[in-house]
Amino acid sequence: MSTQEKQINKESGDLQILYSKLGKNIVMFQKVEGLLKYLISRSHVESLSDTHELNIEKSLKKVSGQTLGNLCNQFIDSVFEEKFQDKSSSFTFSFHIDVPKEFIEKREKNLKKINSERNSLVHEIYENYDLSCIESRTKLEKKLCALETLLDSEFKMLKTLVEKVILSSKEFLENVKNQH
Numbered sequence: 001m002s003t004q005e006k007q008i009n010k011e012s013g014d015l016q017i018l019y020s021k022l023g024k025n026i027v028m029f030q031k032v033e034g035l036l037k038y039l040i041s042r043s044h045v046e047s048l049s050d051t052h053e054l055n056i057e058k059s060l061k062k063v064s065g066q067t068l069g070n071l072c073n074q075f076i077d078s079v080f081e082e083k084f085q086d087k088s089s090s091f092t093f094s095f096h097i098d099v100p101k102e103f104i105e106k107r108e109k110n111l112k113k114i115n116s117e118r119n120s121l122v123h124e125i126y127e128n129y130d131l132s133c134i135e136s137r138t139k140l141e142k143k144l145c146a147l148e149t150l151l152d153s154e155f156k157m158l159k160t161l162v163e164k165v166i167l168s169s170k171e172f173l174e175n176v177k178n179q180h
Helices: 005-040 056-064 068-079 101-128 134-178
Strands: 044-048 088-092
Touching: 005 056, 005 068, 005 101, 005 134, 044 056, 068 101
Parallel strands: none
Antiparallel strands: 044 088
């Protein structure tokens, strides 16, 4: 095999690794999006007083078609900010997580960065990177590695919140049952 053929094979392998990292990040974007939808849809659940059925499906429909950018904004507003609404003929379950202002600011900053990076990768990758150029591929690979770290960190935080919401919901419903 000639030196030129070896170089072509190496570049082809490098490109496959890059595509693999890109795909991994896209999957992480989807996982983060799914956890955001779960938390937003359950942050305020109502029940009509005559049926006592929870409107979780209605809440899920509200977020199902939302973009990642909209979900990031809704998440900050619905999960980290308490909102009361007076509805005399309904039962409402909502949760509010008391956290320091710095925590909220960091989440907001990270979610905005995730959304911005996702949009850049999905819509502008070929405008911003020349994948036939080794230096450009190296730059993209470094960016993908840093993004993977951020995505993994936010995913773990969101997953922990989901687990706490599930546990709290079960405890709440058990307490309601025991009082009647």
